[in-house]
Amino acid sequence: METSIFGGVQRAELRAKLNGALDKTKAFCGRVQERTVAAAKASDVTIRKHPYQSIGAAFGVGMLLGALVLRRRHHS
Numbered sequence: 001m002e003t004s005i006f007g008g009v010q011r012a013e014l015r016a017k018l019n020g021a022l023d024k025t026k027a028f029c030g031r032v033q034e035r036t037v038a039a040a041k042a043s044d045v046t047i048r049k050h051p052y053q054s055i056g057a058a059f060g061v062g063m064l065l066g067a068l069v070l071r072r073r074h075h076s
Contacts, residue, residue, distance in 0.1 A: 047054045
């Protein structure tokens with residue numbers, strides 16, 4: 001019986017747990033990627049349907065962020 005530095009846990013058991021965690025992580029990353037692609041496609045459709053409203057919304061968000069950055073710099 002081969003033991004490791006992890007308090008007598010066999011390497012095979014540790015490797016199996018690590019592989020299980022790796023598989024779960026890969027599956028999670030795959031789901032996140034699928035959701036991200038779906039959201040990007042939905043955003044593209046919305047922007048193409050409403051280009052001027054999208055430009056206006058982006059402009060408004062940019063103005064808001066710019067005002068917040070300037071305000072923070074002014075108070076620092």
